[in-house]
Amino acid sequence: xxxxxxxxxxxxxxxxxxxxxxxxxxxxxKTTYINSxxxxxxxxxxxxxxxxxxxxxxxxANARPCVLPGAAGATxxxxxxxPGRPLTSSNL
Amino acid sequence: xxxxxxxxxxxxxxxxxGTGAAVETFKYDNRIVRAFAIATCIWGLVGMSAGLxxxxxxxxxxxxxxxxxxxxxxLRPVHTNAVIFAFVGNGMFMGIYYSLQRLCKARLFSDGLSxxxxxxxxxIIVSAxxxxxxxxxxxxxxxxxxWPIKIAIAVVWVVFTINLIGTILKRRERHMYVAIWFYLAxxxxxxxxxxxxxxxxxxxxxxxxxxxxxxxxxxxxxWYGHNAVAFFLTTPYLGLMYYFLPKAxxxxxxxxxxxxxxxxALIFVYIWAGPHHLLYTALPDWAQxxxxxxxxxxIAPSWGGMLNGLLTLRGAWxxxxxxxxxxFMVVAVTAYGMATLEGPxxxxxxxxxxxxxxxxxxxxVHTGALGWNGFLTFSVLYWLFPRLYNTQLWSTKLxxxxxxxxxxxxxxxxxxxxxxxxxxxxxxxxxxxxxxLQYPNFLETVVQILPMxxxxxxxxxxxxxxxxxxxxxxxxxxxxxxxxxxxxxxAAPLARAFKPDRGPHAGHRWLEARPLTFTVLSVLAILIGxxxxxxxxxxxxxxxxxxxxVKPYTxxxxxxxxxxxxxxxxxxxxQMVRPFRSETERYGEYSKAGEFVYDHPFLWxxxxxxxxxxxxxxxxxxxWHYNHMENPRSTSPGSIMPNYPWLLSQKLDVTSLPARLxxxxxxxxxxxxxxxxxxxxxxxxxxxxxxxxxxxxxxxxHAETNREIIAVIxxxxxxxxxxxxxxxxxxxxxxxxxx
Numbered sequence: 068x069x070x071x072x073x074x075x076x077x078x079x080x081x082x083x084x085x086x087x088x089x090x091x092x093x094x095x096x097k098t099t100y101i102n103s104x105x106x107x108x109x110x111x112x113x114x115x116x117x118x119x120x121x122x123x124x125x126x127x128a129n130a131r132p133c134v135l136p137g138a139a140g141a142t143x144x145x146x147x148x149x150p151g152r153p154l155t156s157s158n159l
Numbered sequence: 160x161x162x163x164x165x166x167x168x169x170x171x172x173x174x175x176x177g178t179g180a181a182v183e184t185f186k187y188d189n190r191i192v193r194a195f196a197i198a199t200c201i202w203g204l205v206g207m208s209a210g211l212x213x214x215x216x217x218x219x220x221x222x223x224x225x226x227x228x229x230x231x232x233x234l235r236p237v238h239t240n241a242v243i244f245a246f247v248g249n250g251m252f253m254g255i256y257y258s259l260q261r262l263c264k265a266r267l268f269s270d271g272l273s274x275x276x277x278x279x280x281x282x283i284i285v286s287a288x289x290x291x292x293x294x295x296x297x298x299x300x301x302x303x304x305x306w307p308i309k310i311a312i313a314v315v316w317v318v319f320t321i322n323l324i325g326t327i328l329k330r331r332e333r334h335m336y337v338a339i340w341f342y343l344a345x346x347x348x349x350x351x352x353x354x355x356x357x358x359x360x361x362x363x364x365x366x367x368x369x370x371x372x373x374x375x376x377x378x379x380x381x382w383y384g385h386n387a388v389a390f391f392l393t394t395p396y397l398g399l400m401y402y403f404l405p406k407a408x409x410x411x412x413x414x415x416x417x418x419x420x421x422x423x424a425l426i427f428v429y430i431w432a433g434p435h436h437l438l439y440t441a442l443p444d445w446a447q448x449x450x451x452x453x454x455x456x457x458i459a460p461s462w463g464g465m466l467n468g469l470l471t472l473r474g475a476w477x478x479x480x481x482x483x484x485x486x487f488m489v490v491a492v493t494a495y496g497m498a499t500l501e502g503p504x505x506x507x508x509x510x511x512x513x514x515x516x517x518x519x520x521x522x523x524v525h526t527g528a529l530g531w532n533g534f535l536t537f538s539v540l541y542w543l544f545p546r547l548y549n550t551q552l553w554s555t556k557l558x559x560x561x562x563x564x565x566x567x568x569x570x571x572x573x574x575x576x577x578x579x580x581x582x583x584x585x586x587x588x589x590x591x592x593x594x595x596l597q598y599p600n601f602l603e604t605v606v607q608i609l610p611m612x613x614x615x616x617x618x619x620x621x622x623x624x625x626x627x628x629x630x631x632x633x634x635x636x637x638x639x640x641x642x643x644x645x646x647x648x649x650a651a652p653l654a655r656a657f658k659p660d661r662g663p664h665a666g667h668r669w670l671e672a673r674p675l676t677f678t679v680l681s682v683l684a685i686l687i688g689x690x691x692x693x694x695x696x697x698x699x700x701x702x703x704x705x706x707x708x709v710k711p712y713t714x715x716x717x718x719x720x721x722x723x724x725x726x727x728x729x730x731x732x733x734q735m736v737r738p739f740r741s742e743t744e745r746y747g748e749y750s751k752a753g754e755f756v757y758d759h760p761f762l763w764x765x766x767x768x769x770x771x772x773x774x775x776x777x778x779x780x781x782x783w784h785y786n787h788m789e790n791p792r793s794t795s796p797g798s799i800m801p802n803y804p805w806l807l808s809q810k811l812d813v814t815s816l817p818a819r820l821x822x823x824x825x826x827x828x829x830x831x832x833x834x835x836x837x838x839x840x841x842x843x844x845x846x847x848x849x850x851x852x853x854x855x856x857x858x859x860x861h862a863e864t865n866r867e868i869i870a871v872i873x874x875x876x877x878x879x880x881x882x883x884x885x886x887x888x889x890x891x892x893x894x895x896x897x898x
Contacts, residue, residue: 070695071443071445071695074445074691074695075445075449077691078449078691081687082427085423085427085684086423086424086427089419089420089423089424090420092419093416093419093420094416096416096419101415101416102411104334104336104337104415105405105411105412105415106411107262107332107334107336108258108261108262108336108338108401108402108403108405108406108411108412109405109406109409109410109411111187111261111262111264111648112261112264112331112648112649112650113187113261113646113647113648114184114646114647114648114649
């Protein structure tokens with residue numbers, strides 16, 4: 068069964084080679100990059116919804132789900148900010 | 160009001176933010192999302208109702224109203240195709256088209272392609288709903304649709320992939336979020352799986368024969384089948400989890416690093432797991448071992464996904480109290496974890512020796528299907544509908560009712576199936592102290608688990624009821640709101656020149672910026688497992704040792720086999736005797752790889768609702784089969800098998816014989832040239848005459864040679880006789896302990 072053994076050996080080498088390389092890559096990723104990628108689903112560029120989630124715990128506690136202007140429960144008509152919160156670089 | 164994109168220092172980890180470029184205004188397409196959402200709801204109702212009907216038929220066979228179109232064998236593929244491809248399929252497209260646009264900050268690549276995709280997919284589903292009950296089936300599980308529909312699937316899938324990749328290419332967010340990798344892996348791998356497993360030789364508009372035979376066909380089928388689970392039921396839904404869970408919880412995923420690791424591990428390891436459907440069969444040992452080992456390894460990346468999902472909610476579990484969407488999502492992710500621990504456990508050969516062919520497999524499937532796929536789809540629907548219609552959910556209370564009823568339904572489904580599965584497995588293996596089978600009559604086991612089948616139907620009813628509550632809720636939500644056909648958005652386009660960061664952290668970030676490179680690497684990752692397992696099955700002769708006494712099926716037997724496939728007998732009967740004493744005592748000599756070389760397609764089966772048939776040839780007289788098919792209870796009291804009276808009255812279609820034999824010859828069965836132009840018909844008539852004479856001897860005087868039942872009897876009497884072994888009953892009691 069020598070011919071078949073070879074496939075097993077190749078498989079194991081491929082497996083370990085690939086995953087060791089991948090683990091090294093993942094371990095060396097920069098944290099700031101990781102943090103920014105994690106935010107992606109929380110910003111969708113829709114007008115009327117804040118494009119970027121607040122970054123502090125306090126803001127997180129106060130954050131409300133995005134409701135578009137004109138929707139039931141919406142209180143503002145200004146397209147680019149939540150009521151009472153001016154546009155700043157930290158919430159864009 | 161135009162907004163200038165401002166560079167955010169937090170984002171300076173390599174993400175491009177289009178500094179200084181003017182923003183573009185564009186619109187997300189919500190119409191296509193709504194269309195897929197409605198389709199999901201409709202087909203969910205259809206698929207689950209079909210499931211309930213076949214569940215009832217198992218303890219109440221008369222529920223098929225004696226109609227050939229809705230027997231268990233014909234209807235089971237309607238249920239599986241509807242819930243997998245229609246319900247989960249439309250659900251995945253709904254979620255993908257919603258999230259993809261927002262993650263890419265771009266509208267879908269082409270509205271035309273979106274609608275072609277939508278209507279094409281629905282047309283395929285309708286054609287499945289029509290052709291499957293008519294008996295047009297390949298018999299290969301989750302790939303039952305005949306070749307014209309398979310081509311349509313390929314076309315629609317290519318359209319979907321173009322739309323997916325096209326949207327990614329016109330994105331305004333350079334880096335692809337993890338959900339997008341899962342969508343890409345889905346699109347590419349499903350294409351590879353579909354094309355490979357659909358290689359068939361047509362023998363008519365709605366009949367074809369697999370290009371593969373026997374052991375090779377089994378391996379290709381279950382490489383496909385398990386990866387249909389992986390890349391149709393798992394990866395797209397993991398993508399949806401990675402988008403909708405953070406969105407609903409308003410917090411980022413627990414660990415992006417973990418998502419990178421578990422993504423690559425998942426798509427690489429999953430592919431190899433296919434052989435765990437073939438443990439202790441005639442598949443060569445080395446392939447079985449690979450399947451087992453990789454299945455166990457699969458726990459790690461699967462649980463990576465589960466943990467990432469659940470830990471996202473750390474410190475925010477109180478949100479579940481007020482948000483039904485999150486309740487469903489959490490149960491979905493938990494069920495995913497349960498199913499992905501149970502699956503590897505079932506893939507251990509020792510465990511599998513008990514569980515294979517039993518209802519434990521069904522329990523496992525439905526933990527994943529109801530828990531992971533069902534609950535996650537419900538979660539996304541509850542989240543999406545209010546947003547699509549710019550309103551609040553009509554009734555949170557009703558959603559909570561749905562949640563608890565569905566959960567109860569799931570328990571009533573899965574737990575009785577565990578009990579049934581373990582009971583069956585143990586009863587089949589039980590020996591008396593004298594060394595005889597404790598339950599030599601298969602029916603003794605069937606009767607024992609019927610109460611479990613009744614409980615399972617209650618579970619299904621509950622699950623379906625909860626689903627209907629959801630439909631009411633979503634309908635009222637839509638009625639109370641105003642549909643938002645498009646959502647306006649703004650983002651800056653990508654700068655042309657992208658300078659990647661230097662240094663050690665460039666790695667995966669570099670890859671995420673290059674969707675086509677990512678695509679190629681993903682395809683390579685998934686191809687490796689398939690190639691390593693499948694190629695040796697063809698080039699290394701000792702994998703399928705030839706048995707000189709094995710001959711092709713005769714013309715009459717070919718027609719009979721095709722009727723067996725048409726009626727879906729495979730759904731209840733296996734044709735693979737495993738090398739256990741409990742099986743050789745019950746059925747006869749265990750099945751050898753070389754016996755199946757002319758089986759296009761293979762018919763090993765995955766479930767024994769009825770007994771294995773591989774050694775049924777010569778076991779009963781022809782008349783027994785005649786009477787048994789007409790009314791199984793006349794020969795086997797207590798049987799739950801449907802009646803097949805139409806086989807006795809319908810005329811055998813001999814005109815299609817030349818096309819069938821030609822197709823079989825083309826896929827490698829050595830019928831002589833010109834055989835189908837006369838000699839085959841003579842052969843068929845002679846063999847049919849013999850069967851009719853046997854029937855007359857067996858007190859069935861009125862049988863006619865041109866009926867379908869003659870062909871079916873000829874086929875059944877051929878099964879397992881090629882190696883000239885006869886089923887053995889022990890002459891003297893055996894004193895040794897045995898399994």
